[in-house]
Amino acid sequence: MTVSVEQARLTAAFLLEGPLPRRWSHVRAVGTKAEAIAGAVAEADRVVLAAAAWLHDVGYSPDLVDTGFHSLDGARWLRANGFDERVTALVAHHSCAWLEAEERGLGEVLAAEFPREVSSVADGLCYCDMTTGPDGQSLDVPARLAEIRSRYGPDALVTRFITRAEPDILAAAERTQTRLTAAGIAQPI
Numbered sequence: 001m002t003v004s005v006e007q008a009r010l011t012a013a014f015l016l017e018g019p020l021p022r023r024w025s026h027v028r029a030v031g032t033k034a035e036a037i038a039g040a041v042a043e044a045d046r047v048v049l050a051a052a053a054w055l056h057d058v059g060y061s062p063d064l065v066d067t068g069f070h071s072l073d074g075a076r077w078l079r080a081n082g083f084d085e086r087v088t089a090l091v092a093h094h095s096c097a098w099l100e101a102e103e104r105g106l107g108e109v110l111a112a113e114f115p116r117e118v119s120s121v122a123d124g125l126c127y128c129d130m131t132t133g134p135d136g137q138s139l140d141v142p143a144r145l146a147e148i149r150s151r152y153g154p155d156a157l158v159t160r161f162i163t164r165a166e167p168d169i170l171a172a173a174e175r176t177q178t179r180l181t182a183a184g185i186a187q188p189i
């Protein structure tokens with residue numbers, strides 16, 4: 001089923017706004033940023049980027065939690081509810097989730113259930129998520145990574161994951177910034 005940006009936004013609001021208002025602030029900013037940087041991807045990919053950005057954290061919704069790994073839980077829910085397969089797979093792997101899956105012992109499960117797209121869209125999604133703080137504030141990538149580390153603590157699985165993912169996240173953000181510059185689009189951060 002093809003997804004619209006409006007449908008993605010309404011779905012995310014339905015799942016997150018009430019139970020997780022802080023998470024919703026983050027998601028609202030990530031979705032808005034993805035719409036603003038649409039020119040970093042081909043015209044045909046812009047709805048996919050924006051829809052994936054609005055939906056990327058639905059797996060945190062208490063209604064959806066299953067394994068406790070939000071990327072996988074969110075993608076499974078989107079698939080079960082007939083959402084666009086490409087958007088669903090982007091959510092499954094967003095922001096280097098494949099590395100977090102390995103830390104959780106779910107690497108093979110994630111890879112078997114959802115194909116990983118390597119593209120300007122995946123880069124753009126990572127850029128929007130990794131330049132947006134938990135309250136929706138814009139941060140550069142190093143500040144966002146530091147924020148995650150301090151929020152979860154030095155011994156947390158998420159901190160181990162984000163340290164492993166740092167080179168890939170920085171590279172994805174840099175590629176997106178290069179595309180934005182080439183397209184003459186002012187960077188949101």
Ligand SMILES: [Fe+2]
Binds near residue numbers: 026056
């Ligand atoms: Fe996020």
